[in-house]
Amino acid sequence: MAQINFGGTVENVVTREEFPLEKALDTLKNETIAVIGYGVQGPGQSLNMRENGFNVIVGQRKGKTYDKAVADGWVPGETLFEIEEALEKGTIICFLLSDAAQIELWPTVKAVLKPGKSLYFSHGFGVTYKEKTGIVPPPDVDVFLVAPKGSGTSLRRLFVEGKGLNSSFAVYQDASGNARNKCIAMGIGVGSGYLFETDFYKEVTSDLTGERGTLMGAIQGIFAAQYEVLRANGHSPSEAFNETVEELTQSLMPLVAENGMDWMYANCSTTAQRGALDWWKPFRDATKPVFEQLYNSVKTQEQAEISITRNSQPDYREKLEVELAELRESEMWQAGAAVRNLRPERN
Numbered sequence: 136m137a138q139i140n141f142g143g144t145v146e147n148v149v150t151r152e153e154f155p156l157e158k159a160l161d162t163l164k165n166e167t168i169a170v171i172g173y174g175v176q177g178p179g180q181s182l183n184m185r186e187n188g189f190n191v192i193v194g195q196r197k198g199k200t201y202d203k204a205v206a207d208g209w210v211p212g213e214t215l216f217e218i219e220e221a222l223e224k225g226t227i228i229c230f231l232l233s234d235a236a237q238i239e240l241w242p243t244v245k246a247v248l249k250p251g252k253s254l255y256f257s258h259g260f261g262v263t264y265k266e267k268t269g270i271v272p273p274p275d276v277d278v279f280l281v282a283p284k285g286s287g288t289s290l291r292r293l294f295v296e297g298k299g300l301n302s303s304f305a306v307y308q309d310a311s312g313n314a315r316n317k318c319i320a321m322g323i324g325v326g327s328g329y330l331f332e333t334d335f336y337k338e339v340t341s342d343l344t345g346e347r348g349t350l351m352g353a354i355q356g357i358f359a360a361q362y363e364v365l366r367a368n369g370h371s372p373s374e375a376f377n378e379t380v381e382e383l384t385q386s387l388m389p390l391v392a393e394n395g396m397d398w399m400y401a402n403c404s405t406t407a408q409r410g411a412l413d414w415w416k417p418f419r420d421a422t423k424p425v426f427e428q429l430y431n432s433v434k435t436q437e438q439a440e441i442s443i444t445r446n447s448q449p450d451y452r453e454k455l456e457v458e459l460a461e462l463r464e465s466e467m468w469q470a471g472a473a474v475r476n477l478r479p480e481r482n
């Protein structure tokens with residue numbers, strides 16, 4: 136493994152140089168990889184693996200998503216099955232239902248987990264919170280995870296563009312003595328660039344924190360706060376949206392992604408730099424207590440409990456849709472829709 140220095144701490148990272156696609160294909164040459172669930176990660180991972188040359192089948196219950204799988208080229212009776220049939224045929228079971236749905240299907244999955252099969256997750260959730268989920272794998276199967284650090288949609292898009300998304304990986308149980316190799320081979324197969332080693336607990340704890348924090352929850356909160364202040368002071372919706380979101384996503388974040396925050400700052404005016412350098416610490420200090428509260432809520436499993444309870448309700452999809460519509464229909468994101476339409480490349 137490559138030893139990489141991350142700001143002073145040396146960590147092990149698996150690279151494609153040491154574990155090329157050919158080695159991954161050879162490692163899994165006798166396996167039938169059954170991707171169970173075709174929501175967000177299911178399509179990204181299964182299509183990438185199929186195009187990388189692995190032996191992949193999909194298990195999905197009938198409905199809209201099953202039809203999407205057919206449209207993506209999965210053939211009913213050959214590579215696309217009802218979940219139970221795919222579970223029987225698969226030797227590596229990729230459990231890619233939503234975390235709450237995994238609880239309901241667990242007894243069915245557990246029943247097919249005979250010695251020699253492997254159980255694969257893309258999150259540490261089910262196993263870490265086993266007291267809540269009941270997901271306790273039998274001791275004679277390999278259990279591991281590859282968690283792409285991004286949306287399954289991005290995993291697929293980047294793969295199609297010939298790029299990759301990095302992933303975390305972890306082995307929970309090594310019954311065969313070869314679980315680590317199988318896990319890394321799966322990571323390469325689904326289209327990961329580099330693979331960072333972790334464990335199930337750390338993966339789920341950091342992931343739940345990140346998505347509730349800066350990646351999704353905090354960012355919307357900060358956008359909303361600034362937008363509301365600008366609007367309350369007489370700025371137009373387009374001006375408030377441009378100064379809050381559009382410039383960030385279109386101009387400044389690509390510079391951060393390319394070469395870090397100081398690089399982005401250096402490409403702005405000295406006036407902007409002076410202000411940003413003066414204000415980032417007050418923002419850090421104001422939000423840090425909320426991040427501490429969030430981390431604690433993840434650690435005490437309160438967030439897991441909320442996720443399971445809310446997402447296990449029969450009408451959870453409809454309720455989520457109502458909340459998403461509230462965001463979409465807010466003035467800020469309506470202004471956003473209009474601003475997006477005015478991006479020069481859209482004309």
Ligand SMILES: NC(=O)c1ccc[n+]([C@@H]2O[C@H](COP(=O)([O-])OP(=O)(O)OC[C@H]3O[C@@H](n4cnc5c(N)ncnc54)[C@H](O)[C@@H]3O)[C@@H](O)[C@H]2O)c1
Pocket residue numbers: 172173174175176177195196200230231232233234236239240257258260282283284285286287288
């Ligand atoms: N969404 C992402 O991009 C992402 C990123 C990293 C990790 N993950 C993890 O990957 C796993 C899958 O997440 P996802 O977001 O792709 O899932 P999802 O919410 O999109 O759901 C996946 C599938 O579950 C099926 N399903 C839901 N309830 C069911 C039930 N009761 N019985 C049978 N099937 C049911 C749906 O039909 C769908 O095909 C989770 O562990 C998640 O935490 C997701």
Ligand SMILES: CC(C)(O)[C@@H](O)C(=O)O
Pocket residue numbers: 283284285286287342346350
């Ligand atoms: C894409 C994310 C936010 O990284 C993932 O963790 C998820 O749960 O969807």
Ligand SMILES: [Mg+2]
Pocket residue numbers: 342343346
């Ligand atoms: Mg997550």
Ligand SMILES: [Mg+2]
Pocket residue numbers: 283284285342346
């Ligand atoms: Mg994540």
